[in-house]
Amino acid sequence: MKLLKVSGILFLSSSLLFGCADTDKTSSSEKEKVTDSSSSALSSGVTDDYKAYAIGEIEAFVKATEEFTNAVKNGELDQAKALYGPARVFYERAEPIAEVFGDLDPKIDAREGDVPDSEWGGYHRIEKGLWVENTTKGYEQFAEQLMKDVNLLRAKVDTVEVTPELLITGAVDLLNEVSTSKVTGEEDRYSHTDLYDFAANVEGAEKIYQLLNPALKKKDEQISNEIQARFSDVYSLLNQHKKGDGYKLYTELKEAEVKELSQAIDALAEPLSQIGLVTEAS
Helix, strand or coil: CCCCCCHHHHHHHHHCCCCCCCCCCCCCHHHHHHHHHHHHHHHHHHHHHHHHHHHHHHHHHHHHHHHHHHHHHCCCHHHHHHHHHHHHHHHHHCHHHHCCCCCHHHHHHCCECCECHHHCCHHHHHHHHHHCCCCCCCCHHHHHHHHHHHHHHHHHHCCCCCCHHHHHHHHHHHHHHHHHHHCCCCCCCCCCCHHHHHHHHHHHHHHHHHHHHHHHHHHCHHHHHHHHHHHHHHHHHHHCCEECCEECCHHHCCHHHHHHHHHHHHHHHHHHHHHHHHHHHC
């Protein structure tokens, strides 16, 4: 389902976070101990910081989901529609952690056709009711179950072991989500609030980059700067589609504007795909 377009970044898990292999046959055991110690400290610090970030996003997601589901249960159609896109932002930023729980992710975020219709619930099930049927009636039970699942996610997230591998594949998957589903408009196919998810996935990937960047800059500052520049390009385009505190409907974008966003993501993926090769060669 997720095509790893920037799989080269996977080399980071061994080269950036654990240090390059020691090719100096004459290195002393003391030097090896120092290297092992510093790389362990780096990986621990980075993963701990990311876990704290992800937990904060999930906690915000719980609060936003409570407001959203209350609106649905109270029959506040316009309020539920207004809260839908902003509430999902927190989940999309922390998706590398949320997706660890293979049973909960589809309950919260499955799109129509991803699971059997009898099992389909969560945000997108309610989304269809709000925009296609233009009602909250009959969706109270889905709102109740969604809130239970989101609370369970928060209860479980503390148990996740955040590894360097999870971080690296997480950054890849977040960008891949943008390039394979967000940019096509299929994620929020009823509400067309895709730009909220689009931006959140990019923000989640950038957070991982920011945590890895101090080590990356020591190995190749040029690649580090290029990645940041490409992130800035994506944000510059997204800012053009801001509407108040949120974003335009995805259907309001012209074909050329969608193409610009797609090309900007591809341009970001290119330097990301080179990081592993650069660090491996250092």
